[in-house]
Amino acid sequence: MGKIAQIIVDVPLMQTDKPFSYQVPDDLANLIDLGSRVHIPFGKSNRLLQGFVVGLEEGSVEDLKAITAVLDFEPILNKEQLELADQMRHSVFSYKISLLKAMVPSLLNSNYDKILHATVGLSSADKELIFGSKDSVVYSNLDQSLEGQISKLVKSGLITVTYSAEDKKTLKTITYYHPQLEVLQNLEISKRAKRRQALRDFLLSHPKRRPLSELRQEFSWDQLHFFIEAGAIQTDEVQVDRSQDYFDQVAKTDFLNLNEEQAHAVETITADIGKANKPYLLEGITGSGKTEVYLHIIDRVLKMGKTAIVLVPEISLTPQMTNRFISRFGEQVAIMHSGLSNGEKYDEWRKIKSGKAKVVVGARSAIFSPLENIGAIIIDEEHEASYKQESNPRYHARDVALLRAQYHKAALVLGSATPSIESRARASREVYHFIRLTQRANPLAKIPEVEIVDFRDYLGQQEVSNFTPILVDKIKDRLSKGEQVVLMLNRRGFSSFIMCRECGYVDECPNCDISLTLHMDTKTMNCHYCGFQKDIPHSCPNCSSSSIRYYGTGTQKAYDELQELLPQARMLRMDVDTTRRRGAHEKILKAFGRGEADILLGTQMIAKGLDFPNVTLVGVLNADTALNLPDFRSAERTFQLLTQVAGRAGRAEKAGEVLIQTYNPNNYAIQLVQKQDYEAFYAYEMGVRKSLGYPPYYYTVGLTLSHKNEEILIQKSFEIMNLIKNQLSDKAKILGPTPKPIARTHNLYHYQIIIKYRFEDSLEEVLNHILDLTQDKANKDLRLIIDYEPQNFV
Known part of the structure; x- marks a missing residue:
């Protein structure tokens, strides 16, 4: 026993x-x-x-x-x-x-971390090696699968190892040390090189690790380089904890007074903590002060001795949002998002695990934070598709939050100006509690006027493709008043594609069934799926004609056009391409907030979470980019995005105005954005969903099958479709198998099967059976993705 x-x-x-x-x-x-x-x-x-x-x-x-x-x-x-x-x-x-x-x-x-854990019980963050120190530990039965990594560390001089006398394969001790001390002591330096001698004396008397920048304050790069080349100074890159910078820079702020609607929301929600049995949907118009409600709820939670999680979409994890939480709760806050390095994420995780952090603010994966005694979980912009993980494991943060809230009897708050249709439907059936904020928190800030401009009225009449004369005039007017403008185009790059006007050739990716996108900053044609890149062709690869032209538009092209129209305007562009570098997102927004630019042009990342009092005009350059996608949520996504970006205008005393350019001015989503009427949109969209048999009237499961051979893929797809049909009831609706809208990427063909159902007791068993089948040797090249309630069908 x-x-x-x-x-x-x-x-x-x-x-x-x-x-x-x-x-x-x-x-x-x-x-x-x-x-x-x-x-x-x-x-x-x-x-x-x-x-x-x-x-x-x-x-x-x-x-x-x-x-x-x-x-x-x-x-x-x-x-x-x-x-x-x-x-x-x-x-x-x-x-x-x-x-x-x-x-x-x-x-x-990571294997490196396993070595450190297995030998000394410390993480790499804890084991900051001290220059010149020695530290060894005895360890038996070390994981021999790490032998290769151990050898690399030995060769690097970071560790030495000894083995037991009885068993030459059993690692006995690992000694951590830096050999630089010996090198320093034996390094020959000319007596005339006074600065080198001074640097050696300094290093010998100050053996601890330190930033290289500190040495650069006293010694030149040439002097440092001499010691680095000799092996007397070992350098490595250490990530600075960016979240600590937030704490150092953010000044403490006081809680704002709540209006009647906000106060009611706080009282109602906090009264339910400890006995909560269903979530709260907080539907508040843009500028209604939802964030302040969250802050007051968390303040109550902390006073109860409990903890809180706040989820925000990755794209709106802006300094503005983060700063508001840190300014109220200081170092009790932990930040978790993809902009942090693995080491920084680990530091924040340890801060949470140790109990030092009581409030976690982060993107999707922060829902797994190891907090104890949770009192509230808040999901801001709950409608955002980014809360659904698109890679394995494909969880939705909202579903995980519900499970965690039930476990802790915590209040779960889903906040949005434009809730997902599914969440709003649950509120209407009282599956969720429903609270509305109908007025802006700042009584002087009014809902902006929205004007729709029909692009078709200006065809052939304008010199540039992205800006109608009326929008240009309004931008000029705002610039003359010293006010700021936000312009959104939901597409990055310069043009959508290039095409030959002689033969109709379109430059496509060799690995994917999609056209390449022109990027003028890198002067390349890029595939946004597999990353393929090539030089821009100057003649048609098919017929050698020079009549090859750029079609479509992108943020870079719009930026160039606007520079020509308004050369005096100071502009900033914010999209995936301009925010690749660490800190670029924050730098752009800070510059705009300080008034260093008149116009902020960007993709959907500028649509949410930004609060600039001097922004009085928002322009949507093309409202149609997502409207006609083959996805039943396309109208919902368009309405949500346009409403969100419209909400960036007129957030203070100055009146705001929104101008939307579109080729579809009569589309119901665009018409209802003009009226700023979410409830009307919800009612209309529910009728559409019911007639088509889509959520929230049906649940959905998406199966994507991929194979390098299309014939084999078709055969396997129909076999799986038949298996599903035979094991589910006749009430389940099965669509497909059909090719995905983009039928080939990464040299793999993709087919999809959609299951729509209401009640199917055997569904879980069927799907696990299919998952098991794909692991047979006969299916070794077949890839399968099972996505419960997929957020995208494109």
């Missing part, structure tokens, strides 16, 4: 999608608990793998393999997270190990 651990092994297959039993050695018994990460021998070869302990019990340990090592001093997952993975497995068709790994920082899955 002994202690047995149930372990999910890091092998994402159906056969391993269950716990395996392992013996807990006596010397590790006090170190292993639920949620611990361990190394275990697996399979006939006994190769060492990572695993998560999901159960502990007493029983017979005869014939059981033993756990080799514990990777952490304390469990990295708690009981709630383990239960959460169990619940998610029923609707997120990813293997359990994928769900568990999604809950921990990616740094904890």
Whole structure:
């Protein structure tokens, strides 16, 4: 008899999608608990793998393999997270190990970190090596699969190793040290090189690691380079914790007074903490002060001794949003988003895990933050598609938030000026509580007037393609008044595509069935799917004609046109291309906020979360870019985006105006944006959804199958479609298989099957069966994605 651990092994297959039993050695018994990460021998070869302990019990340990090592001093997952993975497995068709790994920082899955954990029990962030120090630790049974990484560290001079006398393969000690001290002491330096001598003396008397910039204040780069080349100074890049910069720069602010509607929302929601049984949908017009409501709710939560999670769309994780939380709650805030390095994410995760952080502000994955005693979970802009993970595991943060809120009896608040149709429908059926904010928080700020301009009226009458004369005149008027303008075009790059006017040739990606996009900043043609890149052709590759022209438009082209029209205007462009570099997004917005530019031109990343009091005109250059996509949510997405960007105008005392250019002025989504009437749009859209049989009247599951051979793919797709039909009821509607709108990417063909259903008890079993089938040897080249409630059908 002994202690047995149930372990999910890091092998994402159906056969391993269950716990395996392992013996807990006596010397590790006090170190292993639920949620611990361990190394275990697996399979006939006994190769060492990572695993998560999901159960502990007493029983017979005869014939059981033993756990080799514990990777952490304390469990990295708690009981709630383990239960959460169990619940998610029923609707997120990813293997359990994928769900568990999604809950921990990616740094904890790196081999370098495993070495540090296995040898000294410290993370790379903790083990900041001190220049000239020595530190060794005895460790037996080190994971031999890490031998290659250990060898690299030995060769780099970072560590030395010794082995036990009994077993030359068992690592006994690892010594961390820097050899630079010896090099410094023996380095020959000319007596005439006074500055080099001074630098050596400084280094010998100040052995601790320090930023290179500190040395540059006293010594020249040539002097430093001499020591670096000699091996006396070792340099490496260390990421600075950007979130700490936020704390240093953000001044504390006081809570604002709430109007009657805001106060009612705060009182109603906070009264439910500890007994909450269903979410709150907070529908508030743009500028109604939803963020201030969130801040007051969190203040109440903290005073109760509880914690909070605030999710915001990745695209609107702007300094403005982050600063408001830090200015109120200081270093109790942890920031989690994709702009942080893996090391920084790990630092923030440790801050949360240790209990130092009480409020987590982040994008989608922040929903997994290891907070205890949660009092409120807030999802801002809850309609955003970015809350759905588009890669494995394909979870929706809203669904995970609901599970966590139920576990903690926390208040779950879904906030938006334009809620998703599904959320608004749930509110109408009282599945959600429903609270509305109908007035702007600033009583002097009025809802902007919205004007629609029909592009067709100006065909052939304008010199440039993106700006009608009426929009140009309005921009000039604002510039003359010293006011600012925001312009949105939901497409990056210079042009959509290039085409030969002689033969009709369109330059397409060789790997994907899509035209290449022209990027003038890099002077290349780029594929936005697989990353393929080539030089811009100056003649037609098909017929050699020079009549090759650019068609469509993009933010870069619009920027160039506007510069020609208004050379005196100071402009900033913000899209994926101009914000690739770290900190660029923040830099652009700060410059615009300081009034260093008159016009901010960008893609949808400028549509949400920005609050600039001097912006009085918002122009939408083309409202139709997403309107006619083959997706039943295209009208909803268009309405939401246009309403959000319109809300950037007139947020203070100065009156705001919005001008929308479109080729479809009579479309109901655009007409209702002009009226700023979400409720009317919701009522109309519900009628459309009902007639077409789409959410919220039906649930949906999307299956995407991919293969390099289209004939094989078609055959397999129909086999799976028939299997689904035979095992589901006649009430389920099955669409397809059909090619995806973009039928080939990355040299793979893609077909999709859509299942629409209301109640299908056997659906989970059927989908798991299909997932299992795709792992047969006969299907080794077939790729399958199962997406529960897909957010995109394009």
